[in-house]
Amino acid sequence: MYRNVVGALATRHGKRAALAAPLRRAVGLRLRVPDVDTDALGTFTGEVPRTAPADRLVVTKARLGAAAAGCPVGVASEGSFGPHPAAPWCPLDVEHVALVDDRIGLVLVERAASTDTNHAELFTDGDDRAGLLAFARRVGLPGHALTVLPAVPPDGTYPMVKGIVRLPALLAAVTDAAAASRDGRARVAADLRAHHNPRRMRVIAEAGRRLARRLATRCPACAGPGWGVVGTRPGLPCRACGTATERVGELIHGCPLCDHRVTAAPADTADPAECPRCNP
Numbered sequence: 416m417y418r419n420v421v422g423a424l425a426t427r428h429g430k431r432a433a434l435a436a437p438l439r440r441a442v443g444l445r446l447r448v449p450d451v452d453t454d455a456l457g458t459f460t461g462e463v464p465r466t467a468p469a470d471r472l473v474v475t476k477a478r479l480g481a482a483a484a485g486c487p488v489g490v491a492s493e494g495s496f497g498p499h500p501a502a503p504w505c506p507l508d509v510e511h512v513a514l515v516d517d518r519i520g521l522v523l524v525e526r527a528a529s530t531d532t533n534h535a536e537l538f539t540d541g542d543d544r545a546g547l548l549a550f551a552r553r554v555g556l557p558g559h560a561l562t563v564l565p566a567v568p569p570d571g572t573y574p575m576v577k578g579i580v581r582l583p584a585l586l587a588a589v590t591d592a593a594a595a596s597r598d599g600r601a602r603v604a605a606d607l608r609a610h611h612n613p614r615r616m617r618v619i620a621e622a623g624r625r626l627a628r629r630l631a632t633r634c635p636a637c638a639g640p641g642w643g644v645v646g647t648r649p650g651l652p653c654r655a656c657g658t659a660t661e662r663v664g665e666l667i668h669g670c671p672l673c674d675h676r677v678t679a680a681p682a683d684t685a686d687p688a689e690c691p692r693c694n695p
């Protein structure tokens with residue numbers, strides 16, 4: 416039902432490179448990029464605060480693109496960065512990809528997560544040249560870009576310098592921002608916009624492949640697209656004693672169009688080290 420259908424991909428950041436191929440291969444959907452200001456919904460660089468969590472924003476963005484292009488099908492992606500829930504010292508990149516199809520009332524969101532991210536920031540007065548260069552290397556210059564802003568901006572707005580990939584531009588931006596800042600320091604951060612961040616683009620591509628797989632999988636009850644895992648339940652049994660652990664046990668498969676659900680029994684067992692009875 417997507418063969419040669421054209422969907423709108425709302426992006427200003429080159430995400431077509433990550434999303435077009437998996438969707439075309441899986442279901443034949445083609446993407447075109449309409450002229451739409453996705454930054455109005457909030458930016459990574461922080462000039463426009465976000466108004467909703469990423470998994471809701473991504474659906475709004477897909478609808479915005481579809482409306483701008485006059486297509487019934489819209490696709491968008493939205494990322495969020497934060498600490499890993501199980502390892503808070505580790506930054507985690509979570510990328511959501513959504514597809515809305517107004518022809519059948521389908522809303523599908525898939526996600527992928529990775530700890531391979533360069534999400535980081537540095538505060539510097541510009542004197543520690545070696546520290547600044549080490550930070551730039553760690554973030555991945557010149558393959559990845561940086562942003563620079565005064566640490567404590569002066570009254571009024573101060574334009575953020577974005578997409579910095581060259582050292583002379585970085586040094587000049589840091590000097591200017593530190594001089595403008597009320598505390599004499601510049602804030603240097605990884606540029607998280609997808610077209611300046613190949614690591615993020617890889618996670619977006621993985622979320623896109625998952626979305627494509629879901630679209631290609633039909634519901635056993637209504638034959639609509641999008642069948643897949645919609646929830647999980649803890650309780651994976653311990654390998655030694657069979658007690659339910661906190662690990663994910665049952666997978667709940669569901670259809671985004673009808674109420675059909677199938678619960679799949681766990682295919683694995685949990686390590687006794689994670690068992691409340693064997694290892695209390």
Ligand SMILES: [Zn+2]
Pocket residue numbers: 634635636637638639670671672673674675
């Ligand atoms: Zn169904």
Ligand SMILES: [Zn+2]
Pocket residue numbers: 653654655656657658687690691692693694
């Ligand atoms: Zn046990």
